[in-house]
Amino acid sequence: MANQIKLEIITPTRQVFNEMVDMVVLKTTEGEMGVMYDHEPVVTLLSYGIIRYKVGGEKKEATTMSGFAEVTKDKVTILTDASELEGEINKERAESAKERAEGHMGDANSDHRRAEIALQKALIRLRLK
Known part of the structure; x- marks a missing residue:
């Protein structure tokens, strides 16, 4: 077209x-x-x-x-490092990743930058329709 x-x-x-x-x-x-x-x-x-x-x-x-x-x-x-289309997102897996990342953010022995990136990725996946 x-x-x-x-x-x-x-x-x-x-x-x-x-x-x-x-x-x-x-x-x-x-x-x-x-x-x-x-x-x-x-x-x-x-x-x-x-x-x-x-x-x-x-x-x-x-x-x-x-x-x-x-x-x-x-x-x-x-x-891009990773990409997913609508319908490819496993919401339960993304929610688990979000919870793990939030747990690492509060852990003094964790790599906070890595946890921050993991959290950001999980939140983006959860925002996708």
Whole structure:
């Protein structure tokens, strides 16, 4: 379809998504960035968060756990440490990970930065529809 852009989400272990979409909203380290067909080329750092995209008028979401995005006129390529689409999230597992991370945050012998990142990842997963 005319005026669509290809969205590709890649992690070290799999290709999560590879389809034509109407638009993408990226969660960058500088804030949100909307991308549509014929966007100026740019490379941007991604933060932990949820990206939104629209396919045939239907709004969808996916998680991104840092990484970067390369935007060209007709393609958005996301390279991220981890990503999950709607419906792939195991809510019980994410809730358990959240509780473990919160427990480590209160432990004086824990690596607080690692626990903070684990907590952030769990909260993002729980926010996804």
